[in-house]
Amino acid sequence: xxxxxxxxxxxxxxxxxxxxxxxxxxxxxxxxxxxxxxxxxxxxxxxxxxxxxxxxxxxxxxxxxxxxxxxxxxxxxxxxxxxxxxxxxxxxxxxxxxxxxxxxxxxxxxxxxxxxxxxxxxxxxxxxxxxxxxxxxxxxxxxxxxxxxxxxxxxxxxxxxxxxxxxxxxxxxxxxxxxxxxxxxxxxxxxxxxxxxxxxxxxxxxxxxxxxxxxxxxxxxxxxxxxxxxxxxxxxxxxxxxxxxxxxxxxxxxxxxxxxxxxxxxxxxxxxxxxxxxxxxxxxxxxxxxxxxxxxxxxxxxxxxxxxxxxxxxxxxxxxxxxxxxxxxxxxxxxxxxxxxxxxxxxxxxxxxxxxxxxxxxxxxxxxxxxxxxxxxxxxxxxxxxxxxxxxxxxxxxxxxxxxxxxxxxxxxxxxxxxxxxxxxxxxxxxxxxxxxxxxxxxxxxxxxxxxxxxxxxxxxxxxxxxxxxxxxxxxxxxxxxxxxxxxxxxxxxxxxxxxxxxxxxxxxxxxxxxxxxxxxxxxxxxxxxxxxxxxxx
Ligand code: SF4
Numbered sequence: 091x092x093x094x095x096x097x098x099x100x101x102x103x104x105x106x107x108x109x110x111x112x113x114x115x116x117x118x119x120x121x122x123x124x125x126x127x128x129x130x131x132x133x134x135x136x137x138x139x140x141x142x143x144x145x146x147x148x149x150x151x152x153x154x155x156x157x158x159x160x161x162x163x164x165x166x167x168x169x170x171x172x173x174x175x176x177x178x179x180x181x182x183x184x185x186x187x188x189x190x191x192x193x194x195x196x197x198x199x200x201x202x203x204x205x206x207x208x209x210x211x212x213x214x215x216x217x218x219x220x221x222x223x224x225x226x227x228x229x230x231x232x233x234x235x236x237x238x239x240x241x242x243x244x245x246x247x248x249x250x251x252x253x254x255x256x257x258x259x260x261x262x263x264x265x266x267x268x269x270x271x272x273x274x275x276x277x278x279x280x281x282x283x284x285x286x287x288x289x290x291x292x293x294x295x296x297x298x299x300x301x302x303x304x305x306x307x308x309x310x311x312x313x314x315x316x317x318x319x320x321x322x323x324x325x326x327x328x329x330x331x332x333x334x335x336x337x338x339x340x341x342x343x344x345x346x347x348x349x350x351x352x353x354x355x356x357x358x359x360x361x362x363x364x365x366x367x368x369x370x371x372x373x374x375x376x377x378x379x380x381x382x383x384x385x386x387x388x389x390x391x392x393x394x395x396x397x398x399x400x401x402x403x404x405x406x407x408x409x410x411x412x413x414x415x416x417x418x419x420x421x422x423x424x425x426x427x428x429x430x431x432x433x434x435x436x437x438x439x440x441x442x443x444x445x446x447x448x449x450x451x452x453x454x455x456x457x458x459x460x461x462x463x464x465x466x467x468x469x470x471x472x473x474x475x476x477x478x479x480x481x482x483x484x485x486x487x488x489x490x491x492x493x494x495x496x497x498x499x500x501x502x503x504x505x506x507x508x509x510x511x512x513x514x515x516x517x518x519x520x521x522x523x524x525x526x527x528x529x530x531x532x533x534x535x536x537x538x539x540x541x542x543x544x545x546x547x548x549x550x551x552x553x554x555x556x557x558x559x560x561x562x563x564x565x566x567x568x569x570x571x572x573x574x575x576x577x578x579x580x581x582x583x584x585x586x587x588x589x590x591x592x593x594x595x596x597x598x599x600x601x602x603x604x605x606x607x608x609x610x611x612x613x614x615x616x617x618x619x620x621x622x623x624x625x626x627x628x
Pocket of ligand 1: 326332333399
Protein backbone atom coordinates (compact mmCIF):
# COMPACT_ATOMS: atom_id res chain seq x y z
CA UNK A 91 0.00 0.00 0.00
CA UNK A 92 1.38 3.42 -0.85
CA UNK A 93 1.94 6.14 1.70
CA UNK A 94 -0.80 8.13 -0.06
CA UNK A 95 -3.15 6.79 2.62
CA UNK A 96 -1.72 9.48 4.88
CA UNK A 97 -2.50 12.26 2.42
CA UNK A 98 -6.15 11.14 2.34
CA UNK A 99 -6.48 11.91 6.06
CA UNK A 100 -8.46 14.86 7.37
CA UNK A 101 -6.73 15.64 10.65
CA UNK A 102 -8.83 17.25 13.35
CA UNK A 103 -5.98 18.46 15.55
CA UNK A 104 -2.90 20.58 15.12
CA UNK A 105 0.42 18.84 15.71
CA UNK A 106 2.92 20.73 17.88
CA UNK A 107 6.01 22.35 16.39
CA UNK A 108 8.88 20.09 17.46
CA UNK A 109 11.32 21.25 20.08
CA UNK A 110 15.07 20.67 19.84
CA UNK A 111 16.02 17.11 20.67
CA UNK A 112 12.44 15.84 20.44
CA UNK A 113 12.26 12.13 21.27
CA UNK A 114 12.01 9.98 18.11
CA UNK A 115 9.11 7.60 18.77
CA UNK A 116 7.52 4.96 16.56
CA UNK A 117 3.86 4.39 17.36
CA UNK A 118 2.78 1.09 15.85
CA UNK A 119 -0.53 -0.63 15.34
CA UNK A 120 0.01 -4.36 14.82
CA UNK A 121 -2.37 -4.69 11.89
CA UNK A 122 -3.12 -2.99 8.58
CA UNK A 123 -3.64 0.76 8.29
CA UNK A 124 -7.38 0.44 7.62
CA UNK A 125 -7.83 -1.47 10.89
CA UNK A 126 -5.52 0.67 13.00
CA UNK A 127 -6.91 3.98 11.88
CA UNK A 128 -10.42 2.75 12.75
CA UNK A 129 -9.35 2.23 16.37
CA UNK A 130 -10.42 5.23 18.40
CA UNK A 131 -7.80 4.40 21.04
CA UNK A 132 -4.99 4.40 18.47
CA UNK A 133 -6.18 7.67 16.93
CA UNK A 134 -6.38 9.41 20.29
CA UNK A 135 -2.97 8.28 21.53
CA UNK A 136 -1.35 9.21 18.21
CA UNK A 137 -2.82 12.73 18.45
CA UNK A 138 -1.68 13.06 22.08
CA UNK A 139 1.84 12.15 21.03
CA UNK A 140 1.78 14.49 18.01
CA UNK A 141 0.61 17.37 20.18
CA UNK A 142 3.66 17.14 22.41
CA UNK A 143 6.51 19.33 21.22
CA UNK A 144 9.03 16.95 22.78
CA UNK A 145 7.84 13.86 20.85
CA UNK A 146 8.62 13.25 17.19
CA UNK A 147 6.09 10.53 16.39
CA UNK A 148 5.94 8.36 13.25
CA UNK A 149 3.24 5.81 12.66
CA UNK A 150 3.86 2.22 11.64
CA UNK A 151 1.28 -0.32 10.44
CA UNK A 152 1.87 -3.77 8.96
CA UNK A 153 1.29 -2.52 5.41
CA UNK A 154 2.46 1.10 5.46
CA UNK A 155 4.40 3.58 7.56
CA UNK A 156 5.33 7.21 7.78
CA UNK A 157 9.08 7.88 7.33
CA UNK A 158 10.66 6.23 10.37
CA UNK A 159 13.55 7.60 12.42
CA UNK A 160 16.98 6.01 11.94
CA UNK A 161 17.26 5.53 15.70
CA UNK A 162 13.97 5.50 17.62
CA UNK A 163 14.21 5.90 21.39
CA UNK A 164 10.71 4.63 22.11
CA UNK A 165 8.50 2.21 20.24
CA UNK A 166 4.87 1.93 21.30
CA UNK A 167 2.12 -0.52 20.40
CA UNK A 168 -1.62 -0.32 20.84
CA UNK A 169 -2.92 -3.89 21.08
CA UNK A 170 -6.66 -4.37 20.75
CA UNK A 171 -6.90 -7.92 19.36
CA UNK A 172 -5.11 -10.88 20.97
CA UNK A 173 -3.87 -12.59 17.81
CA UNK A 174 -2.20 -9.38 16.66
CA UNK A 175 0.71 -10.40 18.93
CA UNK A 176 2.07 -12.09 15.80
CA UNK A 177 2.35 -8.70 14.15
CA UNK A 178 3.91 -7.16 17.26
CA UNK A 179 6.72 -9.68 16.90
CA UNK A 180 6.95 -9.14 13.13
CA UNK A 181 7.12 -5.35 13.49
CA UNK A 182 9.82 -5.61 16.18
CA UNK A 183 11.85 -7.77 13.81
CA UNK A 184 11.27 -5.36 10.95
CA UNK A 185 12.93 -2.67 13.10
CA UNK A 186 15.81 -5.00 14.06
CA UNK A 187 14.70 -4.93 17.70
CA UNK A 188 15.22 -8.18 19.67
CA UNK A 189 11.87 -9.78 20.49
CA UNK A 190 12.61 -10.22 24.18
CA UNK A 191 13.19 -7.41 26.58
CA UNK A 192 16.01 -9.46 28.17
CA UNK A 193 17.98 -9.34 24.88
CA UNK A 194 17.73 -5.56 24.32
CA UNK A 195 20.63 -3.21 24.97
CA UNK A 196 20.93 0.51 25.74
CA UNK A 197 21.14 1.19 22.00
CA UNK A 198 17.67 -0.17 21.33
CA UNK A 199 14.36 1.60 21.91
CA UNK A 200 12.25 0.99 24.99
CA UNK A 201 9.23 -0.95 23.78
CA UNK A 202 5.98 0.04 25.45
CA UNK A 203 2.42 -1.09 24.95
CA UNK A 204 -1.12 -0.33 26.01
CA UNK A 205 -4.71 -0.97 24.96
CA UNK A 206 -7.44 -3.35 26.08
CA UNK A 207 -5.59 -6.66 25.58
CA UNK A 208 -2.52 -5.59 27.56
CA UNK A 209 -4.54 -3.89 30.27
CA UNK A 210 -6.66 -7.02 30.81
CA UNK A 211 -3.78 -9.49 31.14
CA UNK A 212 -0.33 -8.50 29.92
CA UNK A 213 1.43 -11.59 31.29
CA UNK A 214 1.56 -13.75 28.11
CA UNK A 215 3.33 -10.78 26.46
CA UNK A 216 5.50 -9.82 29.46
CA UNK A 217 8.72 -11.05 27.81
CA UNK A 218 8.23 -8.81 24.75
CA UNK A 219 7.46 -5.44 26.39
CA UNK A 220 9.81 -3.27 28.46
CA UNK A 221 6.93 -1.12 29.66
CA UNK A 222 3.17 -1.73 29.79
CA UNK A 223 0.74 1.10 30.47
CA UNK A 224 -2.23 -0.13 32.48
CA UNK A 225 -5.46 1.79 32.14
CA UNK A 226 -6.82 4.97 30.60
CA UNK A 227 -4.32 6.86 28.46
CA UNK A 228 -5.56 10.38 29.32
CA UNK A 229 -3.15 11.03 32.16
CA UNK A 230 -1.05 7.88 32.08
CA UNK A 231 0.62 8.53 28.72
CA UNK A 232 1.83 12.00 29.68
CA UNK A 233 2.97 10.78 33.10
CA UNK A 234 5.00 8.05 31.40
CA UNK A 235 6.57 10.40 28.85
CA UNK A 236 7.33 13.08 31.44
CA UNK A 237 9.05 10.47 33.59
CA UNK A 238 10.98 9.19 30.58
CA UNK A 239 12.26 12.70 29.91
CA UNK A 240 13.79 12.68 33.40
CA UNK A 241 15.79 9.50 32.72
CA UNK A 242 16.53 10.02 29.06
CA UNK A 243 20.11 9.00 28.25
CA UNK A 244 20.52 6.89 31.39
CA UNK A 245 21.24 3.13 31.19
CA UNK A 246 18.21 1.04 30.39
CA UNK A 247 18.01 -0.66 33.78
CA UNK A 248 18.04 2.70 35.58
CA UNK A 249 15.35 4.01 33.23
CA UNK A 250 13.09 1.02 33.89
CA UNK A 251 13.48 1.25 37.65
CA UNK A 252 12.58 4.93 37.63
CA UNK A 253 9.60 4.41 35.32
CA UNK A 254 8.26 1.69 37.65
CA UNK A 255 7.56 4.42 40.21
CA UNK A 256 4.92 6.04 37.94
CA UNK A 257 1.38 4.87 38.89
CA UNK A 258 0.01 2.57 36.17
CA UNK A 259 3.42 1.96 34.56
CA UNK A 260 4.19 -1.75 34.75
CA UNK A 261 7.69 -3.04 34.08
CA UNK A 262 7.32 -6.84 33.79
CA UNK A 263 11.07 -7.53 34.10
CA UNK A 264 11.04 -6.08 37.62
CA UNK A 265 8.79 -8.87 38.90
CA UNK A 266 9.78 -12.48 39.38
CA UNK A 267 7.28 -15.30 39.16
CA UNK A 268 7.82 -18.65 40.86
CA UNK A 269 5.83 -21.81 40.18
CA UNK A 270 4.67 -24.75 42.27
CA UNK A 271 6.17 -26.88 39.47
CA UNK A 272 7.43 -26.00 35.97
CA UNK A 273 4.10 -27.25 34.63
CA UNK A 274 2.01 -26.29 37.66
CA UNK A 275 0.23 -23.19 39.01
CA UNK A 276 2.01 -20.00 40.07
CA UNK A 277 3.45 -20.06 43.61
CA UNK A 278 4.19 -16.34 44.02
CA UNK A 279 4.80 -13.08 42.16
CA UNK A 280 7.11 -10.56 43.77
CA UNK A 281 9.06 -7.46 42.86
CA UNK A 282 12.78 -8.16 42.40
CA UNK A 283 13.78 -5.21 44.60
CA UNK A 284 12.33 -3.50 47.66
CA UNK A 285 11.98 -0.17 45.81
CA UNK A 286 9.73 -1.68 43.10
CA UNK A 287 6.01 -1.38 44.00
CA UNK A 288 4.49 -4.70 45.09
CA UNK A 289 1.44 -4.05 42.93
CA UNK A 290 0.60 -1.80 39.98
CA UNK A 291 -2.78 -0.06 40.00
CA UNK A 292 -4.63 0.31 36.71
CA UNK A 293 -5.24 4.03 36.14
CA UNK A 294 -8.71 5.51 35.79
CA UNK A 295 -9.42 8.82 34.10
CA UNK A 296 -12.18 10.69 35.92
CA UNK A 297 -12.81 13.69 33.69
CA UNK A 298 -16.08 14.30 31.85
CA UNK A 299 -14.51 14.89 28.41
CA UNK A 300 -14.22 11.54 26.68
CA UNK A 301 -12.55 10.56 23.41
CA UNK A 302 -13.45 11.55 19.88
CA UNK A 303 -11.83 10.87 16.50
CA UNK A 304 -8.72 12.86 15.75
CA UNK A 305 -8.72 11.91 12.07
CA UNK A 306 -11.33 11.07 9.43
CA UNK A 307 -10.41 9.11 6.33
CA UNK A 308 -12.02 7.22 3.49
CA UNK A 309 -9.30 4.57 3.95
CA UNK A 310 -10.61 3.47 7.36
CA UNK A 311 -12.43 0.16 7.67
CA UNK A 312 -15.47 2.26 8.61
CA UNK A 313 -15.09 4.71 5.77
CA UNK A 314 -15.07 8.40 6.77
CA UNK A 315 -16.52 7.74 10.18
CA UNK A 316 -16.19 10.24 13.00
CA UNK A 317 -16.37 8.43 16.32
CA UNK A 318 -17.35 9.85 19.69
CA UNK A 319 -17.17 8.04 22.98
CA UNK A 320 -20.51 8.60 24.72
CA UNK A 321 -19.81 6.59 27.86
CA UNK A 322 -16.93 4.60 29.31
CA UNK A 323 -17.52 1.30 31.11
CA UNK A 324 -20.96 -0.09 31.93
CA UNK A 325 -22.77 -0.08 35.27
CA UNK A 326 -24.56 -3.39 34.62
CA UNK A 327 -21.71 -5.67 35.71
CA UNK A 328 -22.69 -8.83 33.84
CA UNK A 329 -20.36 -11.30 35.49
CA UNK A 330 -18.38 -12.31 32.40
CA UNK A 331 -17.95 -8.80 31.05
CA UNK A 332 -14.50 -7.28 30.74
CA UNK A 333 -15.93 -4.10 29.19
CA UNK A 334 -17.66 -3.43 32.50
CA UNK A 335 -15.44 -4.81 35.27
CA UNK A 336 -12.05 -3.77 33.90
CA UNK A 337 -13.08 -0.19 33.21
CA UNK A 338 -15.31 0.70 36.18
CA UNK A 339 -16.57 3.15 37.25
CA UNK A 340 -19.15 4.04 34.63
CA UNK A 341 -18.51 7.52 33.23
CA UNK A 342 -20.60 9.64 30.88
CA UNK A 343 -19.29 12.35 28.56
CA UNK A 344 -20.64 15.80 29.32
CA UNK A 345 -23.07 17.03 26.64
CA UNK A 346 -21.79 20.61 26.76
CA UNK A 347 -18.10 20.02 27.37
CA UNK A 348 -17.55 16.85 25.37
CA UNK A 349 -20.24 15.49 23.04
CA UNK A 350 -21.63 18.62 21.37
CA UNK A 351 -18.27 20.32 20.66
CA UNK A 352 -16.81 17.04 19.38
CA UNK A 353 -19.78 16.29 17.12
CA UNK A 354 -19.88 19.85 15.75
CA UNK A 355 -16.22 19.65 14.86
CA UNK A 356 -16.39 16.15 13.42
CA UNK A 357 -19.41 16.82 11.25
CA UNK A 358 -17.54 19.59 9.48
CA UNK A 359 -15.23 16.86 8.15
CA UNK A 360 -17.72 14.08 7.40
CA UNK A 361 -21.41 13.18 7.53
CA UNK A 362 -20.94 9.82 9.19
CA UNK A 363 -21.09 9.56 12.97
CA UNK A 364 -20.42 6.58 15.21
CA UNK A 365 -21.58 6.67 18.84
CA UNK A 366 -19.35 4.42 20.90
CA UNK A 367 -19.44 2.96 24.37
CA UNK A 368 -20.34 -0.26 26.16
CA UNK A 369 -23.80 1.01 27.09
CA UNK A 370 -24.50 4.32 25.35
CA UNK A 371 -28.22 4.40 26.05
CA UNK A 372 -27.42 4.61 29.75
CA UNK A 373 -25.93 8.05 29.29
CA UNK A 374 -28.04 10.21 31.68
CA UNK A 375 -28.77 12.68 28.85
CA UNK A 376 -29.17 10.18 26.03
CA UNK A 377 -32.61 11.56 25.08
CA UNK A 378 -31.10 15.03 24.81
CA UNK A 379 -28.36 13.62 22.58
CA UNK A 380 -31.00 12.14 20.27
CA UNK A 381 -32.85 15.51 20.20
CA UNK A 382 -29.59 17.19 19.31
CA UNK A 383 -28.95 14.76 16.42
CA UNK A 384 -32.53 15.18 15.18
CA UNK A 385 -31.99 18.87 14.41
CA UNK A 386 -32.57 19.66 10.72
CA UNK A 387 -28.93 20.52 10.00
CA UNK A 388 -28.02 16.92 10.73
CA UNK A 389 -30.73 15.29 8.58
CA UNK A 390 -28.13 13.98 6.13
CA UNK A 391 -25.84 12.52 8.80
CA UNK A 392 -25.59 8.73 8.95
CA UNK A 393 -25.52 7.59 12.56
CA UNK A 394 -24.41 4.19 13.78
CA UNK A 395 -24.16 2.96 17.33
CA UNK A 396 -22.75 0.04 19.25
CA UNK A 397 -25.15 -2.46 20.79
CA UNK A 398 -27.71 -1.01 23.17
CA UNK A 399 -29.33 -2.30 26.33
CA UNK A 400 -32.45 -4.22 25.39
CA UNK A 401 -34.81 -2.43 27.76
CA UNK A 402 -33.75 0.97 26.45
CA UNK A 403 -34.96 0.39 22.90
CA UNK A 404 -37.80 2.88 22.51
CA UNK A 405 -39.64 4.75 19.78
CA UNK A 406 -37.40 7.79 19.83
CA UNK A 407 -34.27 5.69 19.50
CA UNK A 408 -35.51 3.56 16.63
CA UNK A 409 -36.99 6.52 14.75
CA UNK A 410 -33.75 8.47 15.16
CA UNK A 411 -31.77 5.54 13.82
CA UNK A 412 -34.08 5.12 10.82
CA UNK A 413 -34.00 8.84 10.07
CA UNK A 414 -30.20 8.67 10.05
CA UNK A 415 -29.86 5.76 7.67
CA UNK A 416 -29.71 2.74 10.00
CA UNK A 417 -31.52 -0.44 9.03
CA UNK A 418 -30.85 -2.46 12.15
CA UNK A 419 -30.25 -2.25 15.86
CA UNK A 420 -28.18 -4.59 18.02
CA UNK A 421 -29.07 -5.84 21.50
CA UNK A 422 -27.22 -8.29 23.73
CA UNK A 423 -29.51 -10.81 25.40
CA UNK A 424 -26.83 -13.43 26.21
CA UNK A 425 -29.44 -16.18 26.61
CA UNK A 426 -33.11 -16.96 26.12
CA UNK A 427 -33.13 -18.52 29.56
CA UNK A 428 -34.01 -16.36 32.55
CA UNK A 429 -31.96 -18.71 34.72
CA UNK A 430 -28.79 -18.06 32.71
CA UNK A 431 -29.46 -14.33 32.62
CA UNK A 432 -29.72 -14.43 36.42
CA UNK A 433 -26.45 -16.37 36.66
CA UNK A 434 -24.63 -13.72 34.62
CA UNK A 435 -26.45 -10.82 36.33
CA UNK A 436 -28.14 -9.66 33.14
CA UNK A 437 -31.06 -7.71 34.49
CA UNK A 438 -33.38 -8.48 31.61
CA UNK A 439 -36.83 -10.06 31.41
CA UNK A 440 -38.07 -12.11 28.46
CA UNK A 441 -40.96 -9.73 27.78
CA UNK A 442 -38.47 -6.86 27.47
CA UNK A 443 -36.81 -8.73 24.60
CA UNK A 444 -40.17 -9.06 22.84
CA UNK A 445 -40.92 -5.40 23.49
CA UNK A 446 -37.56 -4.36 21.97
CA UNK A 447 -38.28 -6.37 18.83
CA UNK A 448 -41.77 -4.83 18.50
CA UNK A 449 -40.31 -1.39 19.02
CA UNK A 450 -37.61 -1.96 16.39
CA UNK A 451 -40.24 -2.97 13.88
CA UNK A 452 -42.65 -0.17 14.76
CA UNK A 453 -39.84 2.37 14.42
CA UNK A 454 -39.18 1.23 10.86
CA UNK A 455 -36.01 -0.82 11.31
CA UNK A 456 -35.63 -3.81 9.03
CA UNK A 457 -33.39 -6.00 11.15
CA UNK A 458 -32.66 -6.87 14.75
CA UNK A 459 -29.30 -8.32 15.70
CA UNK A 460 -29.04 -10.15 18.98
CA UNK A 461 -25.92 -11.29 20.78
CA UNK A 462 -25.93 -14.51 22.70
CA UNK A 463 -23.42 -16.72 24.41
CA UNK A 464 -23.02 -20.48 24.72
CA UNK A 465 -21.18 -22.31 27.47
CA UNK A 466 -21.96 -19.84 30.24
CA UNK A 467 -21.02 -21.40 33.61
CA UNK A 468 -24.00 -23.32 34.94
CA UNK A 469 -25.79 -23.43 31.59
CA UNK A 470 -27.63 -26.64 30.67
CA UNK A 471 -28.90 -28.01 27.39
CA UNK A 472 -32.39 -26.95 28.48
CA UNK A 473 -31.22 -23.32 28.74
CA UNK A 474 -29.96 -23.55 25.17
CA UNK A 475 -33.28 -24.93 24.01
CA UNK A 476 -34.93 -21.88 25.59
CA UNK A 477 -32.68 -19.59 23.56
CA UNK A 478 -33.70 -21.35 20.36
CA UNK A 479 -37.39 -21.22 21.37
CA UNK A 480 -37.18 -17.51 22.16
CA UNK A 481 -35.68 -16.67 18.78
CA UNK A 482 -38.23 -18.79 16.95
CA UNK A 483 -41.08 -17.10 18.82
CA UNK A 484 -39.62 -13.64 18.19
CA UNK A 485 -39.43 -14.49 14.51
CA UNK A 486 -43.12 -15.44 14.51
CA UNK A 487 -44.25 -12.38 16.44
CA UNK A 488 -42.36 -9.79 14.40
CA UNK A 489 -42.67 -10.84 10.76
CA UNK A 490 -40.75 -8.57 8.43
CA UNK A 491 -38.00 -7.95 10.97
CA UNK A 492 -34.96 -9.94 9.95
CA UNK A 493 -33.35 -11.63 12.96
CA UNK A 494 -29.67 -12.41 13.37
CA UNK A 495 -28.23 -14.18 16.38
CA UNK A 496 -24.49 -13.66 16.79
CA UNK A 497 -23.30 -16.20 19.29
CA UNK A 498 -19.97 -16.44 21.04
CA UNK A 499 -18.58 -18.99 23.44
CA UNK A 500 -18.08 -17.93 27.03
CA UNK A 501 -14.42 -16.95 27.52
CA UNK A 502 -13.09 -16.26 31.03
CA UNK A 503 -11.67 -12.76 31.37
CA UNK A 504 -9.32 -11.45 34.03
CA UNK A 505 -10.70 -9.06 36.67
CA UNK A 506 -14.25 -10.44 36.24
CA UNK A 507 -16.11 -12.74 38.69
CA UNK A 508 -16.01 -15.52 36.05
CA UNK A 509 -12.21 -15.40 35.68
CA UNK A 510 -11.93 -18.68 37.62
CA UNK A 511 -14.15 -20.68 35.21
CA UNK A 512 -12.85 -22.46 32.13
CA UNK A 513 -14.37 -22.70 28.67
CA UNK A 514 -17.18 -25.27 28.53
CA UNK A 515 -16.18 -28.17 26.27
CA UNK A 516 -19.88 -28.55 25.38
CA UNK A 517 -19.99 -25.08 23.85
CA UNK A 518 -19.07 -26.18 20.33
CA UNK A 519 -21.84 -28.78 20.35
CA UNK A 520 -24.25 -26.16 21.70
CA UNK A 521 -23.43 -23.70 18.95
CA UNK A 522 -24.19 -26.46 16.43
CA UNK A 523 -27.46 -27.18 18.19
CA UNK A 524 -28.53 -23.54 17.90
CA UNK A 525 -27.53 -23.52 14.25
CA UNK A 526 -29.64 -26.61 13.56
CA UNK A 527 -32.64 -25.10 15.31
CA UNK A 528 -32.48 -21.58 13.93
CA UNK A 529 -31.31 -21.67 10.34
CA UNK A 530 -34.28 -23.71 9.01
CA UNK A 531 -36.58 -21.03 10.51
CA UNK A 532 -34.91 -18.31 8.46
CA UNK A 533 -32.99 -16.86 11.42
CA UNK A 534 -29.49 -15.82 10.48
CA UNK A 535 -27.24 -17.61 12.96
CA UNK A 536 -23.65 -16.43 13.18
CA UNK A 537 -21.50 -18.38 15.61
CA UNK A 538 -18.09 -17.13 16.57
CA UNK A 539 -15.40 -19.74 15.98
CA UNK A 540 -15.17 -22.06 18.98
CA UNK A 541 -11.52 -22.62 18.22
CA UNK A 542 -10.85 -18.89 18.35
CA UNK A 543 -12.67 -18.64 21.68
CA UNK A 544 -10.43 -21.33 23.17
CA UNK A 545 -7.30 -19.46 21.99
CA UNK A 546 -8.71 -16.25 23.43
CA UNK A 547 -9.16 -18.05 26.75
CA UNK A 548 -5.57 -19.25 26.60
CA UNK A 549 -4.29 -15.70 26.20
CA UNK A 550 -6.86 -14.34 28.61
CA UNK A 551 -5.68 -16.59 31.48
CA UNK A 552 -2.11 -17.07 30.30
CA UNK A 553 1.03 -16.42 32.29
CA UNK A 554 4.63 -15.62 31.36
CA UNK A 555 5.39 -19.17 30.40
CA UNK A 556 3.36 -18.65 27.22
CA UNK A 557 6.12 -16.52 25.66
CA UNK A 558 7.91 -19.56 24.13
CA UNK A 559 4.59 -20.88 22.91
CA UNK A 560 3.55 -17.61 21.32
CA UNK A 561 6.85 -17.41 19.46
CA UNK A 562 6.37 -20.98 18.29
CA UNK A 563 2.78 -20.48 17.17
CA UNK A 564 3.48 -17.28 15.23
CA UNK A 565 1.36 -17.36 12.13
CA UNK A 566 -0.69 -20.40 13.16
CA UNK A 567 -3.90 -18.34 13.02
CA UNK A 568 -6.94 -19.41 14.96
CA UNK A 569 -6.63 -23.18 14.64
CA UNK A 570 -6.73 -24.82 18.01
CA UNK A 571 -4.98 -27.97 16.71
CA UNK A 572 -1.79 -26.01 15.97
CA UNK A 573 -1.73 -24.63 19.50
CA UNK A 574 -2.23 -28.13 20.89
CA UNK A 575 0.77 -29.32 18.85
CA UNK A 576 2.88 -26.45 20.20
CA UNK A 577 1.92 -27.45 23.77
CA UNK A 578 3.12 -31.00 23.00
CA UNK A 579 6.44 -29.66 21.74
CA UNK A 580 6.94 -27.68 24.95
CA UNK A 581 5.60 -30.40 27.26
CA UNK A 582 7.05 -30.17 30.77
CA UNK A 583 8.05 -26.52 30.40
CA UNK A 584 4.59 -25.17 31.06
CA UNK A 585 1.16 -26.49 32.05
CA UNK A 586 -0.95 -28.16 29.34
CA UNK A 587 -3.49 -26.23 27.27
CA UNK A 588 -6.36 -27.62 29.34
CA UNK A 589 -4.98 -25.95 32.47
CA UNK A 590 -5.34 -22.50 30.93
CA UNK A 591 -8.43 -22.99 28.78
CA UNK A 592 -10.78 -25.51 30.38
CA UNK A 593 -9.99 -26.01 34.05
CA UNK A 594 -11.87 -24.29 36.82
CA UNK A 595 -9.33 -22.58 39.06
CA UNK A 596 -9.75 -22.40 42.85
CA UNK A 597 -10.30 -18.85 44.08
CA UNK A 598 -7.28 -19.03 46.39
CA UNK A 599 -4.90 -19.70 43.50
CA UNK A 600 -2.34 -16.99 42.67
CA UNK A 601 -3.57 -15.50 39.39
CA UNK A 602 -1.10 -14.46 36.65
CA UNK A 603 -2.31 -10.85 37.13
CA UNK A 604 -2.33 -11.03 40.94
CA UNK A 605 0.15 -8.10 41.18
CA UNK A 606 -1.90 -5.89 38.83
CA UNK A 607 -4.82 -4.21 40.57
CA UNK A 608 -8.05 -3.70 38.64
CA UNK A 609 -10.95 -1.50 39.77
CA UNK A 610 -12.37 -4.01 42.26
CA UNK A 611 -10.61 -6.03 44.96
CA UNK A 612 -10.47 -9.79 44.54
CA UNK A 613 -12.76 -10.27 47.55
CA UNK A 614 -15.55 -8.39 45.73
CA UNK A 615 -15.15 -10.59 42.66
CA UNK A 616 -15.33 -13.68 44.89
CA UNK A 617 -18.56 -12.35 46.40
CA UNK A 618 -20.05 -11.78 42.92
CA UNK A 619 -18.99 -15.31 41.99
CA UNK A 620 -20.80 -16.68 45.07
CA UNK A 621 -23.95 -14.77 44.01
CA UNK A 622 -23.74 -16.39 40.58
CA UNK A 623 -23.34 -19.83 42.15
CA UNK A 624 -26.47 -19.22 44.19
CA UNK A 625 -28.39 -18.54 40.98
CA UNK A 626 -26.96 -21.74 39.50
CA UNK A 627 -28.28 -23.73 42.41
CA UNK A 628 -31.74 -22.11 42.24
S1 SF4 B 1 -24.85 -4.78 29.64
FE1 SF4 B 1 -23.31 -5.35 28.09
S2 SF4 B 1 -21.58 -3.98 28.41
FE2 SF4 B 1 -22.88 -3.87 30.23
S3 SF4 B 1 -21.99 -5.34 31.66
FE3 SF4 B 1 -23.59 -6.39 30.53
S4 SF4 B 1 -22.54 -7.34 28.76
FE4 SF4 B 1 -21.16 -5.79 29.63
